[in-house]
Amino acid sequence: MELVCPAGNLPSLKAAVDNGANAVYFGFRDDTNARHFAGLNFGPAKIAEGIRYAHQRGVKVFLALNTYPQPDGWSRWQNAVDQAAELGVDAMIAADIGVMDYAANRYPELKLHLSVQGSATNYEALQFYKENFGIRRAVLPRVLSLSQVEHVVNNSPVEIEVFGFGSLCVMVEGRCILSSYATGRSPNTYGACSPASHVEWRETPEGLETRLGGVLIDRFAKGENAGYPTLCKGSFRVGGNTYHAMEEPTSLNTLELLPQLQATGVVAIKIEGRQRSPVYVQQVARVWRAALDACERDPQNYRPQAAWMAELGKVSEGTQTTLGAYSRPWQ
Amino acid sequence: MHTQPKLSLGPVLYYWAKDQLLDFYEEMAAAPVDIIYLGETICSKRNLMRTDDWFSLAERLAAAGKEVVFSTLALLEAESELKRLRRLCENGVHMVEANDMGAVQLMRGKPFVAGHSVNIYNDRTLSLLARQGLRRWVFPVELSSQTLQTMQERRPAGVETELFAFGRLPLAYSARCFTARAFNLPKDDCQYRCLDFPDGLTLAAQDDTRFLALNGIQTQSAHTFNLLPELEQVRALGVDVLRISPQANHTAKVVGLFSGCIKGEIDLITACEKLERLVPVGSCNGYWHGAAGMENRAQAAAESLM
Numbered sequence: 001m002e003l004v005c006p007a008g009n010l011p012s013l014k015a016a017v018d019n020g021a022n023a024v025y026f027g028f029r030d031d032t033n034a035r036h037f038a039g040l041n042f043g044p045a046k047i048a049e050g051i052r053y054a055h056q057r058g059v060k061v062f063l064a065l066n067t068y069p070q071p072d073g074w075s076r077w078q079n080a081v082d083q084a085a086e087l088g089v090d091a092m093i094a095a096d097i098g099v100m101d102y103a104a105n106r107y108p109e110l111k112l113h114l115s116v117q118g119s120a121t122n123y124e125a126l127q128f129y130k131e132n133f134g135i136r137r138a139v140l141p142r143v144l145s146l147s148q149v150e151h152v153v154n155n156s157p158v159e160i161e162v163f164g165f166g167s168l169c170v171m172v173e174g175r176c177i178l179s180s181y182a183t184g185r186s187p188n189t190y191g192a193c194s195p196a197s198h199v200e201w202r203e204t205p206e207g208l209e210t211r212l213g214g215v216l217i218d219r220f221a222k223g224e225n226a227g228y229p230t231l232c233k234g235s236f237r238v239g240g241n242t243y244h245a246m247e248e249p250t251s252l253n254t255l256e257l258l259p260q261l262q263a264t265g266v267v268a269i270k271i272e273g274r275q276r277s278p279v280y281v282q283q284v285a286r287v288w289r290a291a292l293d294a295c296e297r298d299p300q301n302y303r304p305q306a307a308w309m310a311e312l313g314k315v316s317e318g319t320q321t322t323l324g325a326y327s328r329p330w331q
Numbered sequence: 332m333h334t335q336p337k338l339s340l341g342p343v344l345y346y347w348a349k350d351q352l353l354d355f356y357e358e359m360a361a362a363p364v365d366i367i368y369l370g371e372t373i374c375s376k377r378n379l380m381r382t383d384d385w386f387s388l389a390e391r392l393a394a395a396g397k398e399v400v401f402s403t404l405a406l407l408e409a410e411s412e413l414k415r416l417r418r419l420c421e422n423g424v425h426m427v428e429a430n431d432m433g434a435v436q437l438m439r440g441k442p443f444v445a446g447h448s449v450n451i452y453n454d455r456t457l458s459l460l461a462r463q464g465l466r467r468w469v470f471p472v473e474l475s476s477q478t479l480q481t482m483q484e485r486r487p488a489g490v491e492t493e494l495f496a497f498g499r500l501p502l503a504y505s506a507r508c509f510t511a512r513a514f515n516l517p518k519d520d521c522q523y524r525c526l527d528f529p530d531g532l533t534l535a536a537q538d539d540t541r542f543l544a545l546n547g548i549q550t551q552s553a554h555t556f557n558l559l560p561e562l563e564q565v566r567a568l569g570v571d572v573l574r575i576s577p578q579a580n581h582t583a584k585v586v587g588l589f590s591g592c593i594k595g596e597i598d599l600i601t602a603c604e605k606l607e608r609l610v611p612v613g614s615c616n617g618y619w620h621g622a623a624g625m626e627n628r629a630q631a632a633a634e635s636l637m
Contacts, residue, residue, distance in 0.1 A: 068452035070474065071481040098455030119450070122407045124416075124433035131436075132459070143506035148408050171503035171550070172406055175448050177473040178502050178543075181552060181624035184617070186473060188450065213623050216536040232503075237535040238513045238545065245534055245545070246509060325506035331518040 001261070002268035003292055004062070004161065005285050008040045011278040013050045016059075019282050020289025023060035025093060026050065027191075027274065031073070032080045033064045034117055035274040036191030044083075051087060060090040064274075066115035068096045068188045078102060085110050091136065094118070095174055104133040114138035116163070116270075117187060119174030123155040130157040137161055139270060141172045146257065146326045150264040159267040165284060166272020167317055168252040168324050170232045178231045182213035194230045201226070227318055249318030255291055255308060257326055259299040280315050287311050335593050336565065338586065339366035339493060341576040342402040342428075344501070345546055346525040349379040355577065356388060360395035362583050363590040366572060367392050368428055370402040370419065372446075374508070374547045375412045376521065382418055389425055398426075405430040405448045406504040406548065426466070435460065442466045447495055448504070452478075454485035467491040469574065472500050472556065475621035476564060483568050491571035497559065497585060498576025499531065499544050499611075500552035500624060509545040518548075529579035530611050541612050542625075552625065555610035560603050560629050561619060562592055581609040 005021035007013035016024045027033025029041040042050065054061045063084045069077040077099050084092045085107040092110055094100050095117035103110055114120055114129050116139040129135045137159040140149060153160045171178070173187070180186035183198040200211040208220045210229035217229035227233065232246040252272070254261065261269070269292070271284055287308045295302045313319055324330055340359055343352060359367060369385055369392070371377050380388075389399040401419045404412055413433065420427055420437040429435045430446040440463065447469040451457050457468060470479055472495050483492060495501075510532055511521035525532075531544030533553050544551040558565060558573070565573065573593075575585055588606050591597030607614060617626030 068450055070478045071453050071485065072478070074453060074455070096450070096452060096456065097459055098453045101455055101459050118432075120432055122413060122431075122433045124413060124436045125407075125431060128432050128436035128439075143406065143504075144408055145506075151410060170507060171505045174450060175405070176503040177624070178550060180473045180618070181500065181502050184621070184623040188452065189473060213625070215540065215542055215625075216538050219537050235537065236542070237537060237539065238532060241513070242537060245513065246505075246550070247507070328519060329517055331506045331508065 001266060001292060001296075002161075003285065003288050004268050004270045005281060006166075006271055006274040006276070007050065007281070008035065008274035008276065009042070009278070010046045010050050012274070012276075012281045014053060015278040015282040016285050017054050017057050019285035021059055021285050023062055023090070023268070024050075024054055025062040025064050025274070027064045028080055028083070030076060031191040032067055032069075032077050034066050034115075034187050034191050035064075036067075037196070037275050040275060047087060051089065062091045062093050062113065063087075063089045064093045064115065065099060066093050066095040066117045067191045069099065070189070074098075081106070081110075093139070097132075100129070100133040100135070108134075111136050113161070114158075115174075116141055117174040119172055121152075121172065123152055123157070126152070126156050126158055137267070139163070141174070142169050142252065143172045143325050145328055145331070146260055146264070149261070149266065149326070153265040160265070161268035161270055162261065162266050163252060163272060164254045164261075164269035165288065165312065166251060167230075168247065168250060168322065170247040182215050182231060184213075194228070199229055225318075233317075248320070250320045250322045251316035251318075252324045253309075253312055253316065253321035254323060254326060255287075255304040255312065257323065258291060258295040258304075259302050262295055262299060276315070283311055283315055336570050337365040337572045338363065338589055338593070339368060339572050339574045340364045340582075340586070341495070341498065341574045342368045342370055342372045343577045344373055344549065344551070345529050345531060345579070346374070346377045346379075346523065347529055347579070348526065351529070352380065353388070355582070356392060358583050359586075360392055360397065362586045364397065364575070364586055366398040366400060368400045368402045372402045372405050372430055373504075373549050374525075375404060375409070375415070377523075377525070377547075382415060386422065393425070400426045400428050400444055402428040402446065403430045403434040405446070406506075407431050407433050408506065428469075435463070439463045444493070445469065447472050447501065454482060457482065457490065458487050461487040461490050465490060467493055467572065469493045469495060473618050473624060476561070476568070476619050477621060479568055479570075483570075492569075493572035493574055494558065494565065494570050495556065496565070496573040496575060497557050497589065498555060498574075498578065500556045500615075500618075501549060502543070502552060502624075503550040505548050505550070508548050509550065510547050513545065533612065552615060553612045554615035554625060554627070555612070556618070556624075557606065557610070557614040557616060558619060559589060559592060559606055560599070561616070562599060578611065584609055
């Protein structure tokens, strides 16, 4: 299985390449990608340098162009596709039907991957994108159990990539607008979930409050570790109980599922985290390279090493991890 | 002079007891809605109504003069769900509202409606789907009236535009059942707790601000999106269909108020005041104004005058 690593900037790209990634993915510096954060992503000069660096070392480069243009912003996405074709990226990861239609017609040689934001959870949906745009690969939303992943792979007309590690989307990607409900900005429209521009940290007599768009997301006692107010990881009241009603602050970690994922025929494992530091990318890529190599050598006797789990635990949200939807009980 | 928009009744998004559901549709058969969307769109475990039950209900409503459309499941995960989907897509009589790209694929070459959970954010997408058989599309709920205006100017001939005009907003879908989670139950043993919450289970922030509603694997807004106050603008934009999303109580009154206003039989301001009293928590319309969805612009404007 290929290891696909995040590259939020040039140092992260190099860290991924140097630590065993088979492919890296990056975005432009605007709302055409789903990590549209201040200070992140690539301008023209750095892109060229990054692609050169990766290609010289036999690593593929994917461009994430995975948000949804509205008519008045269309030209930005069209220019981004033009640029991707010109740069010679190994694939473009897209979500919007209009964007894929333009790319497939204008640049038939440009390989297309369906982004997780395309929200395709079944092989009939994949067939649509294959027939219409000739996509080569699809990234599955983090909503399927392991056996459901296998069923999709067995019936899919294209290669399947799944998420292995990183921040966990609890909702099916591409169809979650909780963020714009509170802030006016969503991954689809703006390329960010729970954007920092709408976050407040307030010291109050009840403790430190985190708010998003004015909505109280969580409250932390003195000394408690206050996490970033991602909407679906907040602590809310339902029927008289206060708890993490949707999900706890936690990261996805599928290290222990590697042999099973390999057996399903999944071709690539994706690491989330373009917004994270180059150190994160370095640590995670190194662990996953070692794990993938071990699994490939001897899947029968593969066990995730304690040191790997500890290393990944350190860089996880809330320093805890979950198998997410791959495991039925989580659902 | 624009033609008057038609009224549609969206699929019931909640899990209601079968008798309650059938009584509800008896009432709707006599209500002034033109189009009725039928089917389970949220959770395939909800099985009080089997596919054949939906088929016979469709016949009853068609006989009452309604245009019936079958709505498909929004989040498809299992082969059994695809099997049920294929049956709906091959029903041969009524149109289908595709709520996922898998359903769009199965409907290619046949007339279909694309629901709000199919992402149609630009005219290039709309045109491609129109070439595959799309006859009507539901505007994504998070987009603004300004985007709608451009889309209306550029929409292909023969394509109708429908607006989600009233109801708790559909915001997200998950593999996890949040209603079961609220009772510490796993999804595989959910005990159908959503039967107890016919408008969803309201979620509040820790300062008691009501924020969201949990409806099984779906998350909705606690506040009801309401475009009745914007009726003049909606008309001017040439919208073809206004959708009312059913709620447990007063749906017939809601339909009556929308219908009365469209026909000019009821004064809009009076109707809006009445409508405000019929929603579970309160109303919102931020998305329409290009703002955070939970905002209520008209109300904010009124309060600033006081």
